[in-house]
Amino acid sequence: LGRDGLGAYLAKPESYPSSVVIYHNADFVAIHDMFPKSSLHLLLLPRDQTKNLLHPFDAFEDVEFLTKVKTEVQKLRKLAAAELRRRYGKDSAQEQARQAALNADPPPDELPDGRDWDKEIMCGVHAVPSMNHLHVHVIATDRYSDRMKHRKHYTSFATPFFVPIEDFPLAPDDERRHPTSEGYLWRDLKCWRCGRVFGNRFVELKKHLEEEYEEWKKL
Ligand code: 5GP
Numbered sequence: 001l002g003r004d005g006l007g008a009y010l011a012k013p014e015s016y017p018s019s020v021v022i023y024h025n026a027d028f029v030a031i032h033d034m035f036p037k038s039s040l041h042l043l044l045l046p047r048d049q050t051k052n053l054l055h056p057f058d059a060f061e062d063v064e065f066l067t068k069v070k071t072e073v074q075k076l077r078k079l080a081a082a083e084l085r086r087r088y089g090k091d092s093a094q095e096q097a098r099q100a101a102l103n104a105d106p107p108p109d110e111l112p113d114g115r116d117w118d119k120e121i122m123c124g125v126h127a128v129p130s131m132n133h134l135h136v137h138v139i140a141t142d143r144y145s146d147r148m149k150h151r152k153h154y155t156s157f158a159t160p161f162f163v164p165i166e167d168f169p170l171a172p173d174d175e176r177r178h179p180t181s182e183g184y185l186w187r188d189l190k191c192w193r194c195g196r197v198f199g200n201r202f203v204e205l206k207k208h209l210e211e212e213y214e215e216w217k218k219l
């Protein structure tokens with residue numbers, strides 16, 4: 001398997017339980033990442049055989065294909081946001097304020113907005129993917145997971161190595177296209193939420209990410 005491991009989901013999506021394959025249709029398969037790097041980490045796999053073994057930068061040069069992928073990414077982002085609301089909504093101060101207003105008698109003229117969980121989800125690709133089949137990460141911003149075991153696991157989701165789907169099409173001279181973009185992985189560790197710099201101190205960062213996760217859920 002190795003680098004071709006994602007191919008199995010494309011070949012037989014129907015053979016997996018819903019805990020692995022979230023949904024599949026003629027053009028896409030949506031799955032849970034087997035080694036999640038956040039509290040929620042999904043992958044969207046396009047099935048188009050003329051595209052799905054290309055580097056994402058090349059595959060997304062085709063604007064029609066890119067548009068299709070972006071539309072499906074938004075769909076999966078919505079599903080992911082609904083899952084975060086289901087899990088963390090009851091802990092969230094913003095959601096509680098909305099519920100309190102809804103239950104007030106008489107209710108206020110204007111309800112406070114609930115939390116926009118869409119904003120807590122990042123969608124994009126790695127500048128240098130490790131798996132051969134084209135995939136878009138749909139991942140909660142917390143980056144809190146047991147599977148986060150190496151500094152590269154973090155920096156691959158916390159530096160320009162992670163290229164948001166919104167940034168496509170990339171300009172011809174975009175620096176992330178450069179083969180040296182692998183160098184982003186060696187940048188200093190920096191908290192995604194408060195910006196604190198941990199240099200090379202991964203264990204300390206991990207501890208800090210747990211604290212940030214607890215706060216983030218309750219915002
Ligand atoms: P990349 O670095 O190529 O952008 O990310 C590949 C992703 O695929 C990683 O997040 C990794 O955890 C995930 N992954 C690797 N092998 C498998 C697998 O066999 N099944 C699933 N569901 N995910 C996998």
Ligand code: ZN
Pocket residue numbers: 191192193194195196208212
């Ligand atoms: Zn922080």
